[in-house]
Amino acid sequence: MKAIIVAGGKGERLRPLTNTLPKPMLEVAGKPILEHTINLLKNYGINDFIISVCYLSEKIKEYFGNGKKFDINIKYIYEKEDFPLGTAGNILEARMFIDSTFIVTYADILRELNIADMIKFHKAKKAFATLNVYKRFGDNPKSIIAFNKNKKITSFVERPKTDNEIKNFVWSNGSFYIFEPEIFDFITDSKFIDFGKDILPRILQQKKEIYSYPSDGMLIDIGNFEKLSKAREYLI
Numbered sequence: 001m002k003a004i005i006v007a008g009g010k011g012e013r014l015r016p017l018t019n020t021l022p023k024p025m026l027e028v029a030g031k032p033i034l035e036h037t038i039n040l041l042k043n044y045g046i047n048d049f050i051i052s053v054c055y056l057s058e059k060i061k062e063y064f065g066n067g068k069k070f071d072i073n074i075k076y077i078y079e080k081e082d083f084p085l086g087t088a089g090n091i092l093e094a095r096m097f098i099d100s101t102f103i104v105t106y107a108d109i110l111r112e113l114n115i116a117d118m119i120k121f122h123k124a125k126k127a128f129a130t131l132n133v134y135k136r137f138g139d140n141p142k143s144i145i146a147f148n149k150n151k152k153i154t155s156f157v158e159r160p161k162t163d164n165e166i167k168n169f170v171w172s173n174g175s176f177y178i179f180e181p182e183i184f185d186f187i188t189d190s191k192f193i194d195f196g197k198d199i200l201p202r203i204l205q206q207k208k209e210i211y212s213y214p215s216d217g218m219l220i221d222i223g224n225f226e227k228l229s230k231a232r233e234y235l236i
Contacts, residue, residue: 001045001046001048001100001101001102001103001119002046002048002049002050002097002098002100002102002103003041003046003048003049003050003102003103003104003105004049004050004051004052004091004094004102004103004104004105005034005037005038005049005050005051005052005105005106005107006052006090006091006104006105006106006107007022007024007034007051007052007053007060007106007107007108008022008052008053008054008055008057008079008090009022009023009024009054009055009107009108010022010023010055011023011026011055011108011223013223013224013225014026014222014223014224014225014228020056021056021059022053022055022056022057022059022060023107023108023222024037024060024107024108025056025059025060025063026222026228028110028222028228028231028232028235029232029235032063033107033108033110033222033231034051034060034064034107035064035070036110036235037105037106037107037109037110038064038070038072040111040113040115041103041105041115042070042071042072043115044115044116044119045116046103046115047071047072047073048072048073049067049072049073049074049075050074050075050076050077050091050094050097051064051074051075051076051077051107052076052077052078052079052090052091052093052094053076053077053078053079054078054079054080054090057076057078061076075097077090077091077093077094078093088187088193088194088195088198088199089187089193089194091104091187092184092187095181095184098181098184099181100181101119101122101123101178101179101180101181102178102179102181103115103176103177103178103179104176104177104179104195105175105176105177106175108221108222108223109174109175109176109219109220109221109222110218110219110220110222110231110234110235111132111174111176111217111218111219111220112215112217112218112219113132113174113176113215113217114215118130118132118176118178118213119178121151121211121213122178122211122213125151125152125209125211126209127178127180127209127210127211128179128180128182128183128203128208128209128210129177129178129179129180129183129200129203129208129209129210129211130177130178130210130211130212130213131145131153131173131174131176131177131200131210131211131212131213132173132174132175132176132177132212132213132214132215133145133147133171133172133173133174133212133213133214133215134171134172134174134214134215134216134219135170135171135172135214135216142158142172142173142196143156143157143158143172143173143196144156144157144171144172145157145171145172145173145212146171147171147211147212150211151211151212151213151214152209152210152211152212153204153210153211153212155204156173156196156200156201156204156210158194158196158197158200158201171212171214173196174215174219175221177195183199183203186199186202186203187199218234220234
């Protein structure tokens with residue numbers, strides 16, 4: 001199985017650290033964040049990676065190369081810095097490399113996740129897509145997700161705006177996906193297009209089988225100095 005890792009973010013809220021390093025290359029416990037993501041996947045037998053790069057991409061390529069020194073295979077796809085494509089649009093160039101079930105995740109999130117069990121769940125459900133979800137924390141979740149007793153997703157709201165939208169839901173998107181290759185049929189726009197805002201709601205409208213895979217392990221989205229410090233404390 002192949003994994004696409006999106007690693008193009010500028011990390012604006014982490015400046016000046018990201019003036020000379022892309023956010024995925026910031027160190028936690030002596031390794032770049034991206035290396036932790038790769039190692040998690042590698043521990044579950046994922047050895048073929050497609051990394052989507054943009055900002056200071058040469059720093060990532062210099063460190064990881066073709067993956068040989070990490071006993072993995074890496075291909076790179078590129079997002080233009082002056083033409084951002086969004087969390088879904090920036091994987092479109094990977095389509096030529098994908099011919100079976102695959103993973104999409106992001107290079108700025110540290111997590112604990114039983115990937116083998118999630119893959120098993122996805123295949124048992126014959127799902128079109130499976131999303132890792134976690135119990136949200138804080139009053140302003142990035143997303144809220146509802147699912148039934150069989151874990152089939154019934155609604156997905158990105159950036160909820162009202163208290164009524166938020167208060168009755170406890171699950172949020174963990175930004176770790178297992179997809180079937182047909183997902184690319186929904187990513188056709190040559191402009192900014194987002195999984196949460198655009199693709200997942202569209203798939204639900206088409207009555208595709210989308211399932212949630214809840215987990216309660218560590219998940220830290222390293223978007224600011226507070227989260228970076230938390231990650232460094234957790235992985236001392």
